[in-house]
Amino acid sequence: MKLIIEVIEIKGTCPVYKIGDRIVLDEGYKVNLKETDNICMHSLASILPYYNALAKGVEPKELGLAQEGEDAYIQCLDPQEHTDGGTVIFKIIKK
Numbered sequence: 001m002k003l004i005i006e007v008i009e010i011k012g013t014c015p016v017y018k019i020g021d022r023i024v025l026d027e028g029y030k031v032n033l034k035e036t037d038n039i040c041m042h043s044l045a046s047i048l049p050y051y052n053a054l055a056k057g058v059e060p061k062e063l064g065l066a067q068e069g070e071d072a073y074i075q076c077l078d079p080q081e082h083t084d085g086g087t088v089i090f091k092i093i094k095k
Contacts, residue, residue, distance in 0.1 A: 003028055003055055004093045005047060014078075014086030016040040023047070028055025042076045043088060050074065054092055070094065 005023040016038050023043070024035035029051065031039070050063055050072065060072035072092040080087040 001028060001055065002026055002032070002095045003051060004095060005043075005090050006093065007088055008091045009089035010086050011089070012078075012080035012084065012086040014040075014076075014088050017043075017086075017088050025051060025055070028052065040076065040088075042078050043090065046074045046076050047090075047092075050092070054094060057094075060092075065092075 003025040005025070007017045007019055007021045010017065010019060017040065021037040022035065023037075023039055024032040026032045050065060053063060054060065054072055060066035060070065061068060063072065065072035065074060074090050074092065076088045078085040078087050
């Protein structure tokens, strides 16, 4: 089982990610360095509260991470409007 965390949108300019970049977690918690494009500490702070529950089958809607469906959505912590950085939106897919 894998969690694939994919960049689907960037508001502003992110110095780390581009659309389509992925973080891949094998067995729900091991970072797969061969399939991962890049990792930013800001994004990890957003992912950490949810990865374990998602890997264990908790529905994204129950966690407030989706309106419906099996994919979860989160964003990094960079408040782009105030930092001239980039707020990145991720989709988390369980495979």
